[in-house]
Amino acid sequence: MNETTQTQGTLRSEARIAHGALHRLRQDLFVDAFAFRPMPPLEDAKISRWVPWLPERIRHWARWLPHFIVGSFAMCVFLATFTMSYGIGPVRGVLAVGFSVLVSTAPALTLFRPVGAFWLSLLCFVVSLGATAATAYSSYSSAYGNAAFSTHLAVMTLVVLRTRPRLAVEMWLVTFGVGAVLTALVGGVTGDLPPVAFFFGLVLIAAAAVRAWREERRHVVETQTVTAEERSRRTLLEERALIARELHDVVAHHMSVIAIQAEAAPYRVENTPPELATSFATIRENAVAALAELRRILGVVRSEDPDAFADSDPEAPQPTLASLDSLLDSVRSAGLTVEVVITGAPRPLPQGVELSAYRIVQEALSNALRHSPGADARVEISYVLGGIGLRIVNGVPSRLAKPSPGAGHGVLGMRERVQMLGGEMTADHTEEGGFEVAAFIPVANTVGENTA
Structure with a gap:
């Protein structure tokens, strides 16, 4: 009975893990797959740190260097695949040009819709894989297949660098799961698929490691910034408490003088009018009350550990x-x-x-x-x-x-x-x-x- 209960518990745990993995896969690759997520330019601080010798105007445009590199790569992919369409006939030529446009659009799309770019690249990958597996004249299909493979690898790498590391595993599973099913359906040979999958896995693992390192570094920088701000704020509060302590001594001294003079003033004048004596008494009472309130509120900020240059006597007057x-x-x-x-x-x-x-x-x-x-x-x-x-x-x-x-x-x-x-x-x-x-x-x- 215990073994049965333990087995059922293990199965439920595995079912929960599988359900969670499928839920994350759905959230990452299917929900809002074509949402607009533009890649921001590089920060000015990074540009100034990497190439401080560049003029300021050029450094401003250098922020868009990653966008330029990705766009140039997409253009090179288009030109490389477009040149393959010569001499293959008008029908195949039109299809080849359309395929070239789709293949080259996927890398450029990673700048704005990274997950959508993966699906577009996967479509080209599947088409080229099916054509390579189903055709025997394979000089052109193999060439387009190699171009689609390389472009799809680049697209998945860019998506991982732009999003989160776990997408590397999810995209790898979807890509080669679909590739294996398609190859089996068209009756092709799957001998080249495992080494390609292994190579893709190595590249994606490296990209995921880079992305994780960047995220960790960004988190550390944010933590250090928050810590520095908190330290500055705490230091500012401590300094204000020190200032309040010192001003407390100054104000308390003046209030004490006012109270003493108000108490002694009636005795300096013969036949003091009752109204004047009452006024001096009121002044003294208010001064004593204000002094007591001041000491009650601000007396708590007295430091128990004065700095190296402060007087050792806590009752000593403040320096001038x-x-x-x-x-x-x-x-x-x-x-x-x-x-x-x-x-x-x-x-x-x-x-x-x-x-x-x-x-x-x-x-x-x-x-x-x-x-x-x-x-x-x-x-x-x-x-x-x-x-x-x-x-x-x-x-x-x-x-x-x-x-x-x-x-x-x-x-x-x-x-x-x-x-x-x-x-x-x-x-x-x-x-x-x-x-x-x-x-x-x-x-x-x-x-x-x-x-x-």
């Missing part, structure tokens, strides 16, 4: 450009030679601007240490009427830099800081081989902001 000397001492002790040039009249700036300017200089010097060991660096700070300009440039490294997995993330953070303050920033390699970071942060009504 006045703290630049300690930063320069740190990087100089790490082996980086730094020159500082300050133009314009230094003046107090809003704390958010001071903090961002300090962080930009810090990150640029940190990148110079990591990616340009042994190079000299120059820091230029320009106080102008509309804001502050920063330029940090380093020279060519004197030795190889160690691999850094976070390359590019510091530039992303600097750019986010500058954009948050409405400024502009550029970061690129210099002509000498170094790297330059230039930023401008606008500051409006500086005096008014500081007195407020």
